[in-house]
Each structure stands twice: as structure tokens, then as C-alpha cells.
Amino acid sequence: MTDEDTELLDVAPGEPHDSLMSETISYVVGLGLALLLTAVSFWVASTSNIWGPGVAMGLVVLAIAQMGVHLVFFLHITTGPDNTNNVLALAFGVLIVFLVMIGTIWIMGHMNANMGPTPEMMNLQMQRG
Amino acid sequence: MSATEAAAIGLTHGSSEDTGLGHRGPESKSIVVPYGFWLFVLSDIVLFSALFATYAALSHATDGGPTSNELFDRTLVAVETLALLVSSFICGLAMIAAKRRNMAWTQIWLLVTGLLGAVFLAIELYEFGHMIHIGAGPQRSAFLSSFFTLVGCHGAHVTAGLLWIGTMMAQVWAKGFRPEIVRRLLCLSIFWHALDIIWVAIFTIVYLIGTLP
Numbered sequence: 001m002t003d004e005d006t007e008l009l010d011v012a013p014g015e016p017h018d019s020l021m022s023e024t025i026s027y028v029v030g031l032g033l034a035l036l037l038t039a040v041s042f043w044v045a046s047t048s049n050i051w052g053p054g055v056a057m058g059l060v061v062l063a064i065a066q067m068g069v070h071l072v073f074f075l076h077i078t079t080g081p082d083n084t085n086n087v088l089a090l091a092f093g094v095l096i097v098f099l100v101m102i103g104t105i106w107i108m109g110h111m112n113a114n115m116g117p118t119p120e121m122m123n124l125q126m127q128r129g
Numbered sequence: 130m131s132a133t134e135a136a137a138i139g140l141t142h143g144s145s146e147d148t149g150l151g152h153r154g155p156e157s158k159s160i161v162v163p164y165g166f167w168l169f170v171l172s173d174i175v176l177f178s179a180l181f182a183t184y185a186a187l188s189h190a191t192d193g194g195p196t197s198n199e200l201f202d203r204t205l206v207a208v209e210t211l212a213l214l215v216s217s218f219i220c221g222l223a224m225i226a227a228k229r230r231n232m233a234w235t236q237i238w239l240l241v242t243g244l245l246g247a248v249f250l251a252i253e254l255y256e257f258g259h260m261i262h263i264g265a266g267p268q269r270s271a272f273l274s275s276f277f278t279l280v281g282c283h284g285a286h287v288t289a290g291l292l293w294i295g296t297m298m299a300q301v302w303a304k305g306f307r308p309e310i311v312r313r314l315l316c317l318s319i320f321w322h323a324l325d326i327i328w329v330a331i332f333t334i335v336y337l338i339g340t341l342p
Contacts, residue, residue: 020225020229023225024222024225027218027221027222027225028218030218030221031214031215031218034214035214038210038211038214041332041333041337042203042207042337045203045337045338045340045341046203052341052342055341056338056341059333059337059338060333060334060338062333063329063330063333063334066329067326067329067330070217070322070325070326070329071326074217074218074221074322074325075319075322075323082160085164086164086167089164089167089168089171090171092171093171093172093174093175096175096178097174097175097178100175100178100179100182101178101181101182101185103182104179104182104183104185104186105182105185105186108185108186109186
């Protein structure tokens with residue numbers, strides 16, 4: 001094997017060093033799972049068989065599951081030793097994303113509740129602000 | 130400097146135990162370049178999280194204008210989602226072909242990836258055009274401003290991705306599978322898969338939760 005071959009095979013992040021068949025199967029499995037989760041999301045959003053207030057939370061859980069499928073099967077983020085840096089960077093990114101989103105929704109929700117006489121008034125104030 | 134001295138202070142590979150760089154020295158470019166690009170993609174996702182937070186805070190600030198329930202069409206979104214997901218999958222097949230230096234299949238799969246991305250973008254532009262036409266443009270309400278910023282930012286990323294796919298097809302064609310070209314292809318695939326991950330959040334939060342009864 002020449003140096004160039006090593007360079008090509010030594011790929012990241014987490015790309016499996018496998019045969020054509022097993023790599024293709026990994027993508028097909030990922031596509032199947034993603035399609036399934038997408039279909040379930042659209043079904044959950046339109047069915048009336050599920051307790052109404054739980055639907056939004058269920059959709060968020062399905063979305064997070066699908067992101068996990070994409071990360072593992074398409075981006076090849078694994079727990080393998082050559083993937084530690086990628087996983088740590090991902091963990092930090094997820095931390096920041098959660099801080100920004102949950103922090104904003106929490107604080108802005110409280111400001112909405114505490115400042116506006118009615119939700120309708122609050123909407124108008126937010127328009128001008 | 131003798132070979133023993135060099136090994137003792139960690140300038141050679143293999144025998145030194147405490148270089149702090151591992152036994153092989155720094156990683157090869159095929160590891161370092163995608164890692165750096167992965168950091169960029171993660172910071173891009175952090176940028177999107179700020180836009181998501183803005184949208185979540187403003188999604189009911191409709192100023193008496195059209196609401197998300199009145200505006201969004203789930204069928205169109207389902208087609209968009211399918212186009213982008215299959216595009217992401219085909220992009221993976223292109224990488225498998227590129228790894229084996231198969232020029233024909235790499236070009237074919239990249240072309241299909243780009244075409245499906247273009248389908249997604251066309252539907253999105255049609256939706257934007259329709260909304261602006263019926264008076265639900267970004268200036269109508271805070272809800273619509275944040276909607277156009279969030280979804281438009283994703284659309285701009287897809288547009289950039291399409292240009293990049295075209296560039297890479299030309300580069301692979303003209304220069305062949307040189308190591309730096311293969312690294313660029315790998316970065317492109319990371320970018321394209323990340324756009325699909327962001328779209329999962331958009332279709333869930335904006336389109337599905339936004340159209341719940």
C-alpha cells in the first residue's frame with residue numbers, strides 16, 4: 001500500500017474502513033430509520049389519537065432521535081477512539097445550543113407573562129419593540 | 130543531536146512515550162481538515178439555535194396578521210423533507226464512490242444530490258413567493274420576520290451547498306481524486322448532512338408544531 005492509499009483510507013470523522021457493501025448498507029439503514037421517524041412525525045402531528053398537549057413534546061423527541069440517526073449513520077459520529085475529538089466538540093455544541101434555546105424560551109416566556117396586560121397587548125408591544 | 134536524544138524529547142515517532150502528541154505525532158491532514166470543518170459546522174448550528182430561539186419567542190407575535198396555522202402547507206413540507214433527506218443519502222453514496230476513485234458514479238451521485246437540493250430550493254422559493262404575494266412577507270409581523278430569517282438562512286446555506294457541489298464536480302473532473310480534492314469532498318458531505326439535520330429541526334418546530342390544531 002502506498003502512502004497515498006493510506007491517506008485516502010485514513011478518513012474522518014469516523015468513516016468506517018470497510019467494504020463497499022457494508023458502507024452502503026450503513027447509509028441505507030440510516031435512510032430507512034430517518035424515513036420512518038419522519039413518517040411517524042407527520043402522523044403524530046395529524047392524528048387525533050394522541051393526548052393533545054403531549055404532541056409537541058413527542059415531535060421534539062422524534063426530531064432529536066432523527067438527528068441522532070443522521071449523526072451516526074450519515075456523519076459517522078461514533079464512540080470509537082479516533083472519534084473522541086469529534087464527540088467532545090459535538091457535546092460542547094449541544095450544550096451551547098440548549099443554553100441558547102432553553103434560556104431564551106424560559107426568559108422570554110416569563111417576560112411575556114409578567115409585562116403584558118394581555119397576550120394580545122404583548123404581541124403589539126413586541127411588534128414595535 | 131543523536132537519535133536517542135531526539136527520541137527522549139519527543140521529536141521522533143514510534144518509540145517516545147510522553148510527547149503529548151501520541152505515538153505517531155500530529156494527525157494527518159485527512160483527520161485534521163474534516164475536524165476543523167466539523168467545528169465550523171457546529172458553530173453554524175449554534176448560529177441556527179439563536180434563530181430558532183428568536184422564532185420560538187416570536188411565533189405568536191402575529192400582530193393580527195396570518196398565523197402559522199393559516200400559512201403552512203404540510204404536503205409541500207413533506208415533499209421538501211423527502212427531497213433533502215434522499216439528497217443527503219445520495220451524497221453519502223457519492224462519498225463511497227469517491228473513496229474508491231470511481232469517476233462516473235461520483236459525478237452521477239453528486240449530480241443527483243445537487244438536483245434534489247435544487248428541487249428542495251425551488252419548493253421553498255415557491256412557498257416564499259406565494260407568502261409574499263398574499264401579503265405575508267417578512268415585514269408583516271414579528272412572527273413572519275423571524276420565520277423568513279430562520280428558513281431563509283437555511284435556504285441560503287442550501288444555495289451555497291449547490292454552488293459547492295457544482296464546483297466539486299468540476300474539480301473532481303479536472304483534477305481527479307487527489308488527496309486535497311477528496312478532503313474537500315468530505316467537507317462538502319459534512320456540510321450537506323448538517324443542513325439536513327437543521328432541516329429536521331425546522332420542519333418539526335416551524336411546520337409541524339406550528340400547524341398543530
